[in-house]
Amino acid sequence: MPDSVMQNSFHLDAVPIRLERCGKTFAGGARALEPLDLTIRGGETIVFLGPSGCGKTTTLRIIAGLESPDAGGRVLFGEEDVTALPIERRNVGMVFQSYALFPNMTVTENVAYGLKVRKIARADRARRVEEMLDLMHLGEFAGRRIDQLSGGQRQRVALARALVVRPRVLLLDEPLTALDAKLRDSLRLEIDRLLRGLGITAVYVTHDQGEAMALGDRIVVMAKGRVAQVGTPREIYYQPADGFVADFIGTMNRLGGVSRGGTLSIGSATLPWTGPDGRVELLVRPEDLALAGEADGHLDGTVAAAVFLGDRTRLVVEPADGPALTVDAAGRSELGRGDRVWLRVDPARLLAVP
Amino acid sequence: MAMQNLSNRRGWGFWLQLGFTLLVCALLTVPMVMSMLAGLTANYFVGLKSGLTLRWVDEVLRVYSGTILLSLQIAFACLASTLLLGVPAAYALARRPGRFARLVEEMLMMPVAIPGLATALALIVTYGGVGDLRSSWLFILIGHVLFTLPFMVRAVLAVMGSIDLTTLEEGAASLGAGFPRRFFTVVLPNCRSGILAGSLMVLTLSVGEFNLTWLLHTPLTKTLPVGLADSYASLRIEIGSAYTLVFFLMIVPSLILMQGLAKRGRPSV
Ligand SMILES: Nc1ncnc2c1ncn2[C@@H]1O[C@H](COP(=O)(O)OP(=O)(O)O)[C@@H](O)[C@H]1O
Ligand SMILES: [Mg+2]
Numbered sequence: 001m002p003d004s005v006m007q008n009s010f011h012l013d014a015v016p017i018r019l020e021r022c023g024k025t026f027a028g029g030a031r032a033l034e035p036l037d038l039t040i041r042g043g044e045t046i047v048f049l050g051p052s053g054c055g056k057t058t059t060l061r062i063i064a065g066l067e068s069p070d071a072g073g074r075v076l077f078g079e080e081d082v083t084a085l086p087i088e089r090r091n092v093g094m095v096f097q098s099y100a101l102f103p104n105m106t107v108t109e110n111v112a113y114g115l116k117v118r119k120i121a122r123a124d125r126a127r128r129v130e131e132m133l134d135l136m137h138l139g140e141f142a143g144r145r146i147d148q149l150s151g152g153q154r155q156r157v158a159l160a161r162a163l164v165v166r167p168r169v170l171l172l173d174e175p176l177t178a179l180d181a182k183l184r185d186s187l188r189l190e191i192d193r194l195l196r197g198l199g200i201t202a203v204y205v206t207h208d209q210g211e212a213m214a215l216g217d218r219i220v221v222m223a224k225g226r227v228a229q230v231g232t233p234r235e236i237y238y239q240p241a242d243g244f245v246a247d248f249i250g251t252m253n254r255l256g257g258v259s260r261g262g263t264l265s266i267g268s269a270t271l272p273w274t275g276p277d278g279r280v281e282l283l284v285r286p287e288d289l290a291l292a293g294e295a296d297g298h299l300d301g302t303v304a305a306a307v308f309l310g311d312r313t314r315l316v317v318e319p320a321d322g323p324a325l326t327v328d329a330a331g332r333s334e335l336g337r338g339d340r341v342w343l344r345v346d347p348a349r350l351l352a353v354p
Numbered sequence: 355m356a357m358q359n360l361s362n363r364r365g366w367g368f369w370l371q372l373g374f375t376l377l378v379c380a381l382l383t384v385p386m387v388m389s390m391l392a393g394l395t396a397n398y399f400v401g402l403k404s405g406l407t408l409r410w411v412d413e414v415l416r417v418y419s420g421t422i423l424l425s426l427q428i429a430f431a432c433l434a435s436t437l438l439l440g441v442p443a444a445y446a447l448a449r450r451p452g453r454f455a456r457l458v459e460e461m462l463m464m465p466v467a468i469p470g471l472a473t474a475l476a477l478i479v480t481y482g483g484v485g486d487l488r489s490s491w492l493f494i495l496i497g498h499v500l501f502t503l504p505f506m507v508r509a510v511l512a513v514m515g516s517i518d519l520t521t522l523e524e525g526a527a528s529l530g531a532g533f534p535r536r537f538f539t540v541v542l543p544n545c546r547s548g549i550l551a552g553s554l555m556v557l558t559l560s561v562g563e564f565n566l567t568w569l570l571h572t573p574l575t576k577t578l579p580v581g582l583a584d585s586y587a588s589l590r591i592e593i594g595s596a597y598t599l600v601f602f603l604m605i606v607p608s609l610i611l612m613q614g615l616a617k618r619g620r621p622s623v
Binding site for chain 1: 517521522524525526527528530531532540543544546
């Protein structure tokens, strides 16, 4: 990617966005979004992540101006209150899952559309379109019709079309969901480089946690119209706010334990622990459980399944009581179904979740 | 030998069907061809032996040019009206997918189901006394618009339903386009095939419309089909036939275009 081009003419303003008490109740009384407060920093890429139907698109459309929040809600771009402005007057760039490219126009005409609307002079327009097509590696497709492009090419045209007008904010609603897995990875990398290079404020909606972790400066995890947690990918991964977030992001094991007088009993082991006395539900990532010998192990169980993944072998271990645990062993591990194993737990890595 | 194989493979059912289809086609086309040929023969009762001539066609064009021009005038005025009324109506119906919209859609089909004569009578009873409307060609135009509008709406609606119009418009709006620009640069161009199909349908129907027009016309506002009926009733058969020929030549091009459109199908999105 030509860095000079990106830094010189395509560095965009970094406008912060603030949502104040933005809720959404659709006609018919369905509450799609509980009132939400959120500040998105200028230049930040924020990802809305959650299962289908949790209100991600609704939130994005409120930011875009395609839906208005319920009474009392406000949307601010920088200092400007844009709540009452329709989308065409907000100067946002939008990328849709279904591309929404104009089938009656060529690639060039699609990309030039926003510039024409803004009455940019022909020569200037042509130059900016060409620059943008080069940036998105679309130069050779300039004269094609949209139905002559692959899915990945279409989504790159959609990005080019949204960015060429230098929007204040870039909004992307599941832009990779319609693509096949391999294309998804390469386009995700391209989007990542683009967003970092442009310095634009971007809001990205997805139900794919891998995409969210890779792209987001911060992730907003949503569930049933509510924000479950806002944080960096690391915070979300290592300090999930609740069981829902923990289960939604990555793989999480659950352990039952009993806390009593500064110690924690798990299986046959007793570990140092601070917390109120009583039964506790503990969460631990597979990579924080280690295979151990009989002497230094805390828990024992039987291998129920072993999946060879090359660099590692993923084991599902069934302890004497409690739910099955997922653990990673070395790739060359010979462990298989029915083998008895011992696991060690690092108490510093255990999470007690309300 | 090959023939034997073919008929064995196809079975007698195929040949029966083919024969039946050809018979129906012949039933439909033979009278038309005969009629048009009659318009070119010097004397119908003597037959083709009397020789071919353009004399009758010439006479029709001389005597009936008024009806031909009026028919074209009404057809194009009708097209303009149905475009102005029908395309926005289809757009409104397409953008509001509710029970009310479906109801309106059904109601738009009503004039097709009601016999033309009944519609014409209703028009005369209701508007016959308004100014000079009864003796104006505009009276016929109103009838034709009522009759053809649903065809325009249906054709445009079919295409609008097959593309994701809402998202296309949202895309345009996100790029700063207000409603008028979105409508003319995105909505209309992407519905072009439906608008074209509807237009050809309206032209064809209007040029050939007889039921309504026969009741609505006055001696000074005779359209081609009405003139045709008159000429068959009162003049030499050759003139009526030549008239049919002229009528046919006017309508066939648009019929062929319509077929072509249908074959090309909807635009891929
Ligand atoms: N236009 C609408 N009318 C009524 N309900 C809607 C509308 N759009 C979305 N919803 C509902 O609001 C909820 C949230 O939808 P959405 O924001 O699209 O979820 P997500 O993008 O996270 O999958 C869903 O239950 C959905 O059915
Ligand atoms: Mg969605």
